[in-house]
Amino acid sequence: MGKKTMVSFALNGSEVDVVVEPRELLIHTLREKCLHTGPHIGCETSHCGACTVDFNGMSVKSCTLLTVQAEGADVKTVEGLAQGGELHALQEGFMQEHGLQCGFCTPGMLMRAYRLLQENPDPTEAEIRYWMAGNLCRCTGYQNIVKAVQYAARKLRGAAVESSHPLLEADAAHAH
Amino acid sequence: MGNLDTNLDRLAALEGMGCSRKRREDPRFIQGKGTYVDDIRMPGMLFGVMVRSPYAHARVKRIDKSRALAHPGVHAVLTADDLKPLKLHWMPTLAGDVQAVLADEKVCFQNQEVAFVVADDRYVAADAAELVEVEYEELPVLIDPFAALAADAPVIREDIRDKETGAHGARRHPNHIFTWTMGDKDKTDRMFESADVTVRQDMSYPRVHPCPLETCGCVASFDKVRGDLTVYITSQAPHVVRTVVGLLSSIPESKIRIISPDIGGGFGNKVGVYPGYVTSIVASIVLGRPVKWIESRNENLSTTAFARDYHMTGELAADKDGRIKALRVNVVADHGAFDACADPTKWPAGMFHVCTGSYAIPNAFVSVDGVYTNKFPGGVAYRCSFRVTEAVYLIERMVDVLAQKLGIDKAEIRLRNFIHKEQFPYTTPLGLEYDSGDYEPALRKVLAAVGYDALRAEQAQRRADPEAEWLMGIGVVNFTEIVGAGPSKMCDILGVGMFDSCEIRVHPDGSAIARMGTITQGQGHQTTYAQIIASEAGIPASQITVEEGDTSTAPYGLGTYGSRSTPVAGAAVARASRKIREKARKIAAHLLEASPDDVEFDLDRFVLKGAPDQFKSVKEVAWAAYNNVPEGLEMGLEAVDYYDPPNFTFPFGAYVCVLDVNRYTGEIRVRRFYALDDCGTRINPMIIEGQIHGGLTEGFAVALGQELPYDESGNLLGATLLDYFVPTAVETPHWETDFTVTPSPHHPIGAKGVAESPHVGSIPCFTSAVVDAFAHLGVTHMNMPHNAYRVWQQCRALGLTRPA
Numbered sequence: 001m002g003k004k005t006m007v008s009f010a011l012n013g014s015e016v017d018v019v020v021e022p023r024e025l026l027i028h029t030l031r032e033k034c035l036h037t038g039p040h041i042g043c044e045t046s047h048c049g050a051c052t053v054d055f056n057g058m059s060v061k062s063c064t065l066l067t068v069q070a071e072g073a074d075v076k077t078v079e080g081l082a083q084g085g086e087l088h089a090l091q092e093g094f095m096q097e098h099g100l101q102c103g104f105c106t107p108g109m110l111m112r113a114y115r116l117l118q119e120n121p122d123p124t125e126a127e128i129r130y131w132m133a134g135n136l137c138r139c140t141g142y143q144n145i146v147k148a149v150q151y152a153a154r155k156l157r158g159a160a161v162e163s164s165h166p167l168l169e170a171d172a173a174h175a176h
Numbered sequence: 177m178g179n180l181d182t183n184l185d186r187l188a189a190l191e192g193m194g195c196s197r198k199r200r201e202d203p204r205f206i207q208g209k210g211t212y213v214d215d216i217r218m219p220g221m222l223f224g225v226m227v228r229s230p231y232a233h234a235r236v237k238r239i240d241k242s243r244a245l246a247h248p249g250v251h252a253v254l255t256a257d258d259l260k261p262l263k264l265h266w267m268p269t270l271a272g273d274v275q276a277v278l279a280d281e282k283v284c285f286q287n288q289e290v291a292f293v294v295a296d297d298r299y300v301a302a303d304a305a306e307l308v309e310v311e312y313e314e315l316p317v318l319i320d321p322f323a324a325l326a327a328d329a330p331v332i333r334e335d336i337r338d339k340e341t342g343a344h345g346a347r348r349h350p351n352h353i354f355t356w357t358m359g360d361k362d363k364t365d366r367m368f369e370s371a372d373v374t375v376r377q378d379m380s381y382p383r384v385h386p387c388p389l390e391t392c393g394c395v396a397s398f399d400k401v402r403g404d405l406t407v408y409i410t411s412q413a414p415h416v417v418r419t420v421v422g423l424l425s426s427i428p429e430s431k432i433r434i435i436s437p438d439i440g441g442g443f444g445n446k447v448g449v450y451p452g453y454v455t456s457i458v459a460s461i462v463l464g465r466p467v468k469w470i471e472s473r474n475e476n477l478s479t480t481a482f483a484r485d486y487h488m489t490g491e492l493a494a495d496k497d498g499r500i501k502a503l504r505v506n507v508v509a510d511h512g513a514f515d516a517c518a519d520p521t522k523w524p525a526g527m528f529h530v531c532t533g534s535y536a537i538p539n540a541f542v543s544v545d546g547v548y549t550n551k552f553p554g555g556v557a558y559r560c561s562f563r564v565t566e567a568v569y570l571i572e573r574m575v576d577v578l579a580q581k582l583g584i585d586k587a588e589i590r591l592r593n594f595i596h597k598e599q600f601p602y603t604t605p606l607g608l609e610y611d612s613g614d615y616e617p618a619l620r621k622v623l624a625a626v627g628y629d630a631l632r633a634e635q636a637q638r639r640a641d642p643e644a645e646w647l648m649g650i651g652v653v654n655f656t657e658i659v660g661a662g663p664s665k666m667c668d669i670l671g672v673g674m675f676d677s678c679e680i681r682v683h684p685d686g687s688a689i690a691r692m693g694t695i696t697q698g699q700g701h702q703t704t705y706a707q708i709i710a711s712e713a714g715i716p717a718s719q720i721t722v723e724e725g726d727t728s729t730a731p732y733g734l735g736t737y738g739s740r741s742t743p744v745a746g747a748a749v750a751r752a753s754r755k756i757r758e759k760a761r762k763i764a765a766h767l768l769e770a771s772p773d774d775v776e777f778d779l780d781r782f783v784l785k786g787a788p789d790q791f792k793s794v795k796e797v798a799w800a801a802y803n804n805v806p807e808g809l810e811m812g813l814e815a816v817d818y819y820d821p822p823n824f825t826f827p828f829g830a831y832v833c834v835l836d837v838n839r840y841t842g843e844i845r846v847r848r849f850y851a852l853d854d855c856g857t858r859i860n861p862m863i864i865e866g867q868i869h870g871g872l873t874e875g876f877a878v879a880l881g882q883e884l885p886y887d888e889s890g891n892l893l894g895a896t897l898l899d900y901f902v903p904t905a906v907e908t909p910h911w912e913t914d915f916t917v918t919p920s921p922h923h924p925i926g927a928k929g930v931a932e933s934p935h936v937g938s939i940p941c942f943t944s945a946v947v948d949a950f951a952h953l954g955v956t957h958m959n960m961p962h963n964a965y966r967v968w969q970q971c972r973a974l975g976l977t978r979p980a
Binding site: 021023024028031032035036037038039040041042043044045047048050077078079081082087091094095096098100101102103104105106107110128129130132133134135136137138139140141142143144145146 | 198199201202203204205206207208209210212214215217297298299387388389390391438439440441443470472473474697698699700862863865866867868869870871872873874896897898902904905906908910911
């Protein structure tokens with residue numbers, strides 16, 4: 001067991017101080033010490049990306065970073081995505097396009113897509129698929145996640161998007 | 177009634193059945209405010225880690241836990257010796273067998289649970305687990321299921337070595353679990369003797385794993401002062417868990433509260449009880465503090481319910497026109513070291529007998545032998561609907577083999593053998609009664625959509641070119657599912673009939689709370705159940721709160737698996753809604769000073785017949801229910817329904833896959849995948865489509881890459897995401913979906929289950945397409961997974977890899 005160290009970093013704009021062993025992983029610090037339980041753990045081999053957070057302007061898998069490496073860092077999690085009570089365009093897009101089911105990959109997906117759209121505001125479908133390839137999803141088959149990211153990209157570029165409302169489908173007739 | 181625009185507005189405001197209502201679950205999940213098991217924190221909570229076996233088969237000679245116990249921050253180290261006085265070193269399984277909780281005298285699979293270390297946190301617990309010293313004596317290992325019943329095979333289960341009868345009849349060898357047969361053997365054999373054509377094909381459906389992104393885990397909290405137990409758990413059947421925990425612990429069920437909170441996907445992995453749950457509960461009872469256990473991905477992939485591992489021999493007898501006369505099937509089922517296969521009690525091979533498929537096959541006989549091997553337990557999981565994946569794979573592969581032998585087109589032979597619409601309800605030779613179906617239009621719709629004839633022409637052209645680097649394959653599948661277990665006469669889980677339930681309580685303001693005995697793991701129940709209530713009882717879905725998973729509040733149900741939620745709980749929801757509607761109608765009549773017979777339900781209100789302006793809204797009636805009800809009627813407005821289904825539902829689908837195979841590398845590129853599903857009445861098309869996308873992606877993964885192979889020493893290979901193939905967005909094909917609507921006649925709203933259909937149907941469709949790419953070279957079958965290496969081996973065997 002290593003000696004504990006105090007680490008200070010910005011979490012969603014607020015300064016936090018945590019005392020951790022050198023071996024503590026950032027994901028555990030975020031979840032267990034900072035009580036930001038949005039980021040999740042889906043593997044131990046750095047594949048799934050459920051723990052993805054924005055770290056100094058990069059998408060980082062927080063299961064593969066030591067908390068002591070976060071000294072002075074600017075960390076953003078899904079909890080910090082909505083601003084001033086307004087959902088981020090990506091959050092709206094994921095709802096509108098049904099880009100989530102169990103919701104377990106969603107926080108990581110959102111944070112990855114958040115960085116993607118800053119780096120590439122108008123991605124093609126192939127670019128979205130490739131740039132999101134560090135994030136695994138077991139429920140959606142990705143197709144609606146691609147649509148959700150496209151939705152957000154359109155909205156962030158100022159294009160018109162469908163707002164969220166119940167849509168009556170043609171086959172409602174079958175049900176009545 | 178009223179003008180059309182107003183009616184449409186009122187209909188839209190309900191957000192009822194048939195609309196693509198946006199999900200109620202999403203706001204919390206997109207903001208990181210879901211509550212999954214590992215998010216739970218309780219005062220004084222400790223953390224447990226398993227010590228696991230490095231060997232597949234070995235005697236446990238000695239366990240020394242002294243160093244671990246001396247480690248600072250460690251509170252307990254449990255071994256089988258600690259569980260024995262409680263009779264908890266073994267636990268019952270859903271299959272009627274027992275499973276070791278902590279290994280007693282021996283270990284029977286690699287990574288089996290040996291000791292449970294409880295410490296201040298997960299870091300300390302992991303350190304201390306390293307300090308538990310276990311001395312093993314290796315035993316001969318049995319991995320090959322075909323060798324399990326050999327006279328000299330290693331005996332895996334010494335605890336039941338001499339037991340001649342298991343939970344499912346006679347056992348003829350210490351490694352034999354059961355033999356299960358269905359159908360008329362003699363008649364089927366006679367058909368094979370006299371048939372124009374017979375075909376036979378061996379095929380293996382490899383061991384794979386559902387791999388939900390969230391692994392299994394729990395927080396067990398025994399309150400010594402109150403004498404009650406609370407467990408937050410990743411369970412797809414929390415009420416069943418409560419009953420089982422009650423039976424095992426002798427704590428009355430009224431003092432046990434099992435809570436399935438938000439679950440990060442289940443996919444059948446989270447149906448059964450795992451040793452980690454039991455040891456957490458025991459540790460909490462012993463220590464009087466909450467104990468959390470969260471397994472790693474490797475532990476999940478190597479010790480929790482696997483799927484498949486069926487080794488099947490199929491045979492078809494037919495006339496020369498390809499009309500099928502009989503089906504004969506033999507299966508060797510590898511169940512691992514303990515039979516923990518989740519099934520209704522009477523069905524050790526699940527619903528495998530749906531394997532006559534979508535075809536009017538007059539005779540059939542099926543035999544399944546379950547055997548023990550030195551592998552982790554499971555079998556039923558991963559969208560299998562209780563072995564329907566295997567059944568559909570078997571029949572669809574066999575129909576392809578027959579078509580190939582006779583030189584009949586794959587689609588054409590299916591059309592020749594379909595059960596016709598007017599034959600439903602159709603009784604199969606294996607004793608199932610299909611509720612409804614209209615297969616031919618569905619298949620024709622798909623064939624037209626993909627331009628099937630043009631695809632075949634293109635394929636013929638490609639085959640004619642000996643230089644072509646890419647082979648082209650077309651897969652066709654037309655499956656019939658069986659979901660919604662099930663009628664209590666046929667189906668029970670550990671003796672509890674497989675009904676399900678719904679309880680709806682309408683508040684004075686007209687809003688409502690509704691709870692069901694199922695439990696969503698992402699399928700959108702909190703959204704869709706409200707839609708059923710909205711349409712049936714006229715309460716806007718936005719005013720309905722849906723909850724599941726808390727055994728202290730939700731009505732008893734059997735949980736969510738086997739796509740049973742819509743067929744069973746969905747029916748209970750509709751029936752409970754109708755009970756509310758009926759009572760509300762009486763109250764409305766009272767308010768309108770009319771006879772109930774003169775009042776009828778219209779969307780969201782009760783209207784006096786012939787006087788559309790005289791009505792009471794459901795909201796008004798709800799208020800009246802609490803202050804002004806007719807004489808003889810109880811106050812309040814609520815209803816409960818426990819629904820015992822009269823039959824399963826039988827959704828179906830027609831899938832076509834087009835892919836290209838590189839003859840030099842074995843690489844496969846899926847060009848097109850078109851999936852038509854018919855699940856009867858569609859409650860929420862958006863959510864159905866999401867289920868289809870997810871299921872097709874799983875099918876893609878299973879067919880093209882997933883497997884959990886063992887080496888000869890019993891080491892499990894590839895049980896992390898380093899090797900276990902979970903596709904990313906890059907690999908996953910673009911899916912095209914379609915539907916027809918053939919309602920279930922026995923279901924209150926005509927709805928069938930659907931969520932497992934895409935997994936069940938797509939896997940044989942991928943195999944069909946891959947094999948089709950080689951069909952002109954005489955290949956009849958290739959075992960999954962169709963990864964590049966294995967496909968390349970096929971290319972090499974056919975001499976395709978040498979540049980011409």
